Amino acid sequence: MFVIPAVPYLQGLGLDKESMVQALGLSFTVSTIALAISLAMGGSLLHLPVLGASVLALLPALGGMFIGQWLRHRISAGRFRRLFFCGLLVLGAELALRGL
Template identity: 50%
Template sequence: MIAFVIAVFALAGLIKGTIGLGLPAVSMGLLTIFMSPFQAATLLIVPSLLTNFWQLFAEGHVLQLIRRFWLLLTGIIIGSVWSIFPTLGHAEFHSEALLGGMLALYGLYGLYARTMPDLSRHETWLSPMMGYLGGALTVATGVIVIPVMPYLQTLHLKRDDLVQALGLVFTTSTVCLAIFLHQNPVEDIPTDYTMSAIALLPALIGMWFGKKIRYRISEQKFRTVFFIGLMVLGSYMMLHQFGWI
């Protein structure tokens, strides 16, 4: 199991280092093939939190971002506390299927999203709504992807601002997820922070190699393969959850 976890986070880190995203989605998608979503989410905490923390503070201007996106962050916190979805750990809830659907949508979005409409003039009322849905889905699936990531891209931020905004959102959601997992333990599934810490090193090594790869291959080709892979993985998870394959 340790070797499997190391391999998963090395691959997820490689992808994040190459295209700047994908560590939580890839990790959760692969880990849940062999373990429960709740257990997979506990392993994600340390590597996700520290890599996103680094992404957030790499460029500075953190307070400026918080002042702009405090409504979005507030929505994430509220959604993680009062989710409209059944949360991780509910035995009768098909969280694997929901996560698979999220990954498939993420892959579809990544393949076909080219130019996004400019919704920045509606930011005041859209931010808390998008944040709430993102927080609610975080404690339901362990991943904050839809709708927060596409929403941030509709604000047409500069490249560095977008990377930092994603780091801010991912850090906030990971903290909320960690608090949720700690306050809602599942019997017979202990929170394994030791294994989560072990996963950090391969994730960082993968990110380092990913940055090397970024300069050697076409990012667009890699993104295409990555998002197709997410669609296939997500579709498999949905079909497997319902016993169709």
């Protein structure tokens, strides 16, 4: 939900590879924290079992982050940008197919 407004804007700024990843990480972190606070303040929307599953889901997310960081240091900026947007395309397609 946060990808669509953030990625095109940050892409338009023409940031280098490292700055882009840092800006996206900061943007997504702040947005996710704001969403978590909003859900927690809503009372019934954030239950303990859901919170536990979310914490467990962090493990593969952190693994992917470390793999992405390793890969980012080993490929060119152009190839990184292409892979990044291909990944977003796959995520978008999955969301579109899930809506059908």
